[in-house]
Amino acid sequence: MFMKIILFVFCYPILPIMYFIIKNELEPHKNIILGVTLPSDELRNPKVKEIISRAKKSMRRIAIVLALLPFTSLLTKYDSIVYAIFITWITVLCFIFFLPFMKGNLQLHKLKKEQNWHLDEEGTTIVDLKVTLEEPNPLSKYWFLPAIVLTCIPIIIDLCTITSKDSNLLSLATTTLVGLVTFLCPFLFHIAYKTKQEIVSQDSLRNQTLTRIRRYNFGKCFIGLSYTNAIYTILFWLYINHYIDSIILFLIITLLYTFFLLWWVLRAEFKVRLAQQQFSIQSEDSFTADEDSYWIYGLLYYNPNDKHLIVPKRVGLGTDMNYAKPAGKVFGVIIALIILAMPISAIGLIQSEFSPLLLTIDEESITAKHFHTTYGIDFDDIKTVETWDELPNISKDNGTGFSTLCKGTYSIAGNGSCTVCFNPTNHLFIVITKENDKKYVFSGSTDKKTEEVYNILITKIP
Amino acid sequence: MLLSLDFSSDIPIYQQIRNQIIIAISDGKLLPGDQLPTIRNLADQSGINMMTVSKAYQLLKQEGYITADRRNGAKVAPRNVSSSEIPRVLHNELQLLISQFHLQGVKEDQFLSLCKELYNKEG
Numbered sequence: 001m002f003m004k005i006i007l008f009v010f011c012y013p014i015l016p017i018m019y020f021i022i023k024n025e026l027e028p029h030k031n032i033i034l035g036v037t038l039p040s041d042e043l044r045n046p047k048v049k050e051i052i053s054r055a056k057k058s059m060r061r062i063a064i065v066l067a068l069l070p071f072t073s074l075l076t077k078y079d080s081i082v083y084a085i086f087i088t089w090i091t092v093l094c095f096i097f098f099l100p101f102m103k104g105n106l107q108l109h110k111l112k113k114e115q116n117w118h119l120d121e122e123g124t125t126i127v128d129l130k131v132t133l134e135e136p137n138p139l140s141k142y143w144f145l146p147a148i149v150l151t152c153i154p155i156i157i158d159l160c161t162i163t164s165k166d167s168n169l170l171s172l173a174t175t176t177l178v179g180l181v182t183f184l185c186p187f188l189f190h191i192a193y194k195t196k197q198e199i200v201s202q203d204s205l206r207n208q209t210l211t212r213i214r215r216y217n218f219g220k221c222f223i224g225l226s227y228t229n230a231i232y233t234i235l236f237w238l239y240i241n242h243y244i245d246s247i248i249l250f251l252i253i254t255l256l257y258t259f260f261l262l263w264w265v266l267r268a269e270f271k272v273r274l275a276q277q278q279f280s281i282q283s284e285d286s287f288t289a290d291e292d293s294y295w296i297y298g299l300l301y302y303n304p305n306d307k308h309l310i311v312p313k314r315v316g317l318g319t320d321m322n323y324a325k326p327a328g329k330v331f332g333v334i335i336a337l338i339i340l341a342m343p344i345s346a347i348g349l350i351q352s353e354f355s356p357l358l359l360t361i362d363e364e365s366i367t368a369k370h371f372h373t374t375y376g377i378d379f380d381d382i383k384t385v386e387t388w389d390e391l392p393n394i395s396k397d398n399g400t401g402f403s404t405l406c407k408g409t410y411s412i413a414g415n416g417s418c419t420v421c422f423n424p425t426n427h428l429f430i431v432i433t434k435e436n437d438k439k440y441v442f443s444g445s446t447d448k449k450t451e452e453v454y455n456i457l458i459t460k461i462p
Numbered sequence: 463m464l465l466s467l468d469f470s471s472d473i474p475i476y477q478q479i480r481n482q483i484i485i486a487i488s489d490g491k492l493l494p495g496d497q498l499p500t501i502r503n504l505a506d507q508s509g510i511n512m513m514t515v516s517k518a519y520q521l522l523k524q525e526g527y528i529t530a531d532r533r534n535g536a537k538v539a540p541r542n543v544s545s546s547e548i549p550r551v552l553h554n555e556l557q558l559l560i561s562q563f564h565l566q567g568v569k570e571d572q573f574l575s576l577c578k579e580l581y582n583k584e585g
Contacts, residue, residue, distance in 0.1 A: 127464070129464075129492075
């Protein structure tokens, strides 16, 4: 039940966020609608409005179906199936709203061709010389320094206290991974100031101002992201090293972190959008470069003549890659693989949950086996053996945790860190302490099986 | 002043940059002494190679439309309006253009009328 709540709280908001971001693209901005550049006076054309209306209806229908799907997870008690439902749902969410968008894009392109709505600057790259004269660097990079220092503190502590213990290495690896986002921000900040200019008019002052607004707001966005991530890195480190014990608190912190990440990006994007709208409306000589030929379905940028690797997105928030460049192609493949790996990981998880828990004993050792994991202890290494009929409080350090399986390294109240492989719904557990004082907690699939093995085990131990 | 670069055109990009800067100087959009962007900035902003921009600037400098040095960067050169001599290069380009119009079947008076119209636009 706990897992279901977590998945609902963390995953469900993705649906309205994706829906509203894509729906927002059905409104014109800078003469671009559904990823197609149209002359200003054709944006309200009834045929254009009809295409947009159909796309909106289609999106609404999809949203309703997708809103109901996660509730099917309430019908099952198996964590892996709940996870599979959500992960498949998220995978579908990644692309499904783009389908009506792509259909609308094709229809609008066809209409544009039929009506001969071609703009003068079709298929060209426009550069404003006056805007290019300005050195694009109003915000100082030194703003990132405190965030970088904050992020380095837990990593340095881990490096100074490093031992061969798994938990130390895990803390260092995961904290560094989380902290990477902070280190990425100055790089993205630098990229933000090298992105294309905002050209909306023949008037260079308008273009200059709009370009400055975009660069400044995204510069601030990356500074904000770096501080948010720095604070989260420290809190994450505190949790992974058990200074924060409550998983609920940690999940709330993670939720807030995600919220603030989104807030920084949305804030920047909508400030820029508002400025674009205002400047386009005010301009008597409004101007829009038609780069439709470089955007596949209005979504993916493919321009082999443009050496920019990162460009402002046409649809959605933030930036996109130039998929004509080798790095862009590699990035695209990696993203596609990650998206495909998500539902495949669910298959692995289902296999894991439905694999039997085996506790066996032979002449020399006791073995607990589940799926691909085997824990074996030779009798000669055993110091003491006892049983528990009730499990103390446990929390996972690393490993697997289903409602019917705990496997891996767990912290058990009064016993420290233990290697476990048991069914937590059982009422009988074998606790083995080795000569090196390392503790193992095992059980069979049922109490009966556990008792059988225990009875044999105590005859084998001197 | 907007530069419009058409990558599908047969005209090389450096030539397009050169042509449009000359037209802008003639139109008065760029005045003598006006600063031009650095090669790096223009290449970064337009997404084209620095060598392409450099070639365009070199050509403009050779033809006397701009001045360029390390300290001051590239600037629009002062105009030498007193000279009545027609440069050989322009003479040859005009000859080629006239040949092309002739082959298209355009009559002399039509051609001259067009020349007058375009020349008056330059101001």
